[in-house]
Amino acid sequence: MLKIECGGINSVDINDISGGFEHDFTLAKKGRIVVQVDWKLDVNIEYEPDEYGEAIVELDGIHVTIAKIAGGGQLSGEKTLVEFNDVEAGDHTVTVGAYNNKKTAGNEKTIVWYDNVQIIYAEDIV
Ligand SMILES: [Ca+2]
Ligand SMILES: [Ca+2]
Numbered sequence: 001m002l003k004i005e006c007g008g009i010n011s012v013d014i015n016d017i018s019g020g021f022e023h024d025f026t027l028a029k030k031g032r033i034v035v036q037v038d039w040k041l042d043v044n045i046e047y048e049p050d051e052y053g054e055a056i057v058e059l060d061g062i063h064v065t066i067a068k069i070a071g072g073g074q075l076s077g078e079k080t081l082v083e084f085n086d087v088e089a090g091d092h093t094v095t096v097g098a099y100n101n102k103k104t105a106g107n108e109k110t111i112v113w114y115d116n117v118q119i120i121y122a123e124d125i126v
């Protein structure tokens with residue numbers, strides 16, 4: 001189980017908090033990358049409505065939102081697929097992570113858990 005926490009430490013106002021776990025790999029050929037995850041997102045109720053947390057997957061910095069909660073709540077999912085097409089041969093990085101656009105108090109915290117993370121490669125059929 002992977003766990004990422006954003007915020008929750010002090011009352012300093014901070015925008016754009018993120019964190020995650022990275023996996024580097026090299027493709028011999030161009031193809032399709034599918035990231036499969038089980039996930040849970042917990043954005044605590046202390047946030048205001050303009051503040052949100054996300055569970056995110058990134059490939060080389062391309063940000064895909066799996067789930068987003070503003071102002072507090074919980075969501076989860078199993079075997080969620082995120083697809084990236086036409087991924088070029090060469091070195092790449094997949095990140096599974098968390099993002100929080102803003103926190104202004106010490107009791108505001110976004111937590112994301114991941115389990116059963118799989119990175120699947122499918123060669124393009126041309
Ligand atoms: Ca608050
Ligand atoms: Ca706040």
Ligand SMILES: [Ca+2]
Nearest residue numbers: 011012013104
């Ligand atoms: Ca503050």
